[in-house]
Amino acid sequence: IAGVARETGVMTRMDVNSVEITAQPASIDEAMTINIEAKQACPRYAGRVIKAINPQAETPMWMKEKLRRSGHRSISPLVDITNFVMLELGQPMHAFDLAKIEGQITVRMAQQDEKLTLLDGQEVSLNSDNLVIADNNQALALAGIMGGESSAVSDATMDIFLESAFFTPDLIIGKARHHGLHTDSSHRFERGVSPELQVQAIERATQLILQISGGKVGPVVEQCYN
Numbered sequence: 001i002a003g004v005a006r007e008t009g010v011m012t013r014m015d016v017n018s019v020e021i022t023a024q025p026a027s028i029d030e031a032m033t034i035n036i037e038a039k040q041a042c043p044r045y046a047g048r049v050i051k052a053i054n055p056q057a058e059t060p061m062w063m064k065e066k067l068r069r070s071g072h073r074s075i076s077p078l079v080d081i082t083n084f085v086m087l088e089l090g091q092p093m094h095a096f097d098l099a100k101i102e103g104q105i106t107v108r109m110a111q112q113d114e115k116l117t118l119l120d121g122q123e124v125s126l127n128s129d130n131l132v133i134a135d136n137n138q139a140l141a142l143a144g145i146m147g148g149e150s151s152a153v154s155d156a157t158m159d160i161f162l163e164s165a166f167f168t169p170d171l172i173i174g175k176a177r178h179h180g181l182h183t184d185s186s187h188r189f190e191r192g193v194s195p196e197l198q199v200q201a202i203e204r205a206t207q208l209i210l211q212i213s214g215g216k217v218g219p220v221v222e223q224c225y226n
Contacts, residue, residue, distance in 0.1 A: 001088050019088060024206040026219040032161050033104035036223050041131045042107045042143065043225040044166040046198040049098060049218035050209060051159040053078070057213035078153050078160065081208045083184075091164055091193055091201035092185035094133075094141060098159035100151040103136030105161070107143065114139055117149040124179045131171060133163070144172045144189040145181060162205060164198040198222070 002019055009016035030049045036042055057077050063084055064074040070087050074080050082093040110116075110126035116139045117123045124142070126132065131143040141147040144167040153160060169192045176186035202220050209215055 003090060019204065021200055021204045022207060023203050024210065024217055027216045028218050030218045031221050032101075032218075034221055034223050035104055035106040036225065037106060037108040038131055039225045041109070041168050041171040042165055043168065044195055044198055044223070045107055046164045046202050046220055046222040047105065048162045048202050048206065048220045049159070050162060050206065050215045051098070051218075053158050053160065053209065053213045053215040055156055055158055060212060063208075063212075076153070076155060077213050078157065078209070081205055081212065082162075084208065085201050085205045086184060086188070089197055089201050089204065090188060091197040092144070092188050093201055093205060094147050094163045094185075095153050096140060096147070096151045096161045096163065097153050097157045098161050099157075101135045101140070101161060105140075105163075106134045106136075107165075108132060108134055110139060116142060118142065118146045118181075119149055119152055120146070121149065122179075127178075129171075130175060131167065142175070142179070143167055145176045145179075145186045146183055162202060162209075164201045164205075166193060166195045166198060 005016050032047055032049055059074050059077045059080045063080055067074055072083050078095045082095055086092050109128055110130040110132045112128045114126045132139040133141040133143050140151040167189050169190055172189045176182055199220055206217055
């Protein structure tokens, strides 16, 4: 939407109202350790721990309506916020339930025939050319395509790890279709997401989470290899 607004402003010679993004200062020290093994596939990865989120919070009607008009149904505040920021800025994001992550986050290539149960309940058998987000024990998400069931946020989630990354398009293209998937995230990453949006998206999503669900935020951690 931000890109469409810029193009429309140029064509109509009108001022553009940019999304106001304010950096959210950390109120807690907790941070996730991030290890990037597949640096060529993931040259930039940012994340932030947010704790003490109100699980009883509800997505406000203005956001539900904007999502509906964009073809998305409202699911829960955390999922809705990540979808909203994706639509607004063009940066796909993912929220992991912090309590379900063992140890650190590692971005790596999958082991041949490694198994992962996705958010839609489908179990996929991965190839060694699939990029995954993993913890110390297992793959948690198929990078740039879909999160896993084992680390999914729920109505009871209070603590999250918020992810915003840049994945190299050449290493994402075709991977979703190979597993019979086509997601908003893969659609964008295959065509190329700006490599400069990751921290902005984290800050924007943090703004909305604090506004809608409250919480305490840790520092933004970023790994960059370009």
